[in-house]
Amino acid sequence: MERTFIAIKPDGVQRQIIGEIIRRFESKGFTLVGLKIMQVSRELAEQHYAVHKERPFFPGLVNFIISAPLVAMVWEGEGVIASARKLIGATNPLTAEPGTIRGDFGVSVGRNLIHGSDAPETAAEEIKLWFKDEELVSWQPASTPWLYE
Ligand code: IDP
Numbered sequence: 001m002e003r004t005f006i007a008i009k010p011d012g013v014q015r016q017i018i019g020e021i022i023r024r025f026e027s028k029g030f031t032l033v034g035l036k037i038m039q040v041s042r043e044l045a046e047q048h049y050a051v052h053k054e055r056p057f058f059p060g061l062v063n064f065i066i067s068a069p070l071v072a073m074v075w076e077g078e079g080v081i082a083s084a085r086k087l088i089g090a091t092n093p094l095t096a097e098p099g100t101i102r103g104d105f106g107v108s109v110g111r112n113l114i115h116g117s118d119a120p121e122t123a124a125e126e127i128k129l130w131f132k133d134e135e136l137v138s139w140q141p142a143s144t145p146w147l148y149e
């Protein structure tokens with residue numbers, strides 16, 4: 001089973017759509033195996049977005065990520081990495097399709113509500129960066145036989 005790192009950014013927390021976002025992943029059929037609300041340190045935010053270090057939006061992005069609490073999660077399921085990106089939608093909420101999280105709840109790229117790992121390698125790295133092994137719970141929902149053949 002694949003795992004991916006998902007974060008509800010401070011705007012999603014402040015706009016009180018944590019439950020709505022979790023509901024979409026649950027309803028789809030993915031399994032929550034890690035969850036915490038946290039005030040992120042500047043160091044962690046900079047590490048998480050290190051790939052964007054040279055981009056002009058980097059300082060603003062880091063300040064935004066540490067400006068209020070964030071919800072960090074790990075979700076599990078077959079194909080969850082790519083599927084989560086589809087549930088999330090395009091980076092710019094204005095062009096994200098209706099039905100996606102960004103498409104339904106956002107209007108600006110700097111306030112796009114949610115992060116999702118973009119590939120197996122980044123998913124593994126991000127899960128390791130954000131969660132200790134003992135914070136992740138391996139379990140099988142009762143619905144599993146009704147989701148997979
Ligand atoms: P992604 O979150 O869809 O993977 P990336 O291109 O990896 O998008 O960018 C990471 C994050 O950086 C975005 O989710 C968004 O919060 C922020 N970002 C990207 N481009 C811009 C921009 O042009 N202005 C402000 N923030 C941006």
Ligand code: MG
Nearest residue numbers: 115116117118
């Ligand atoms: Mg990205």
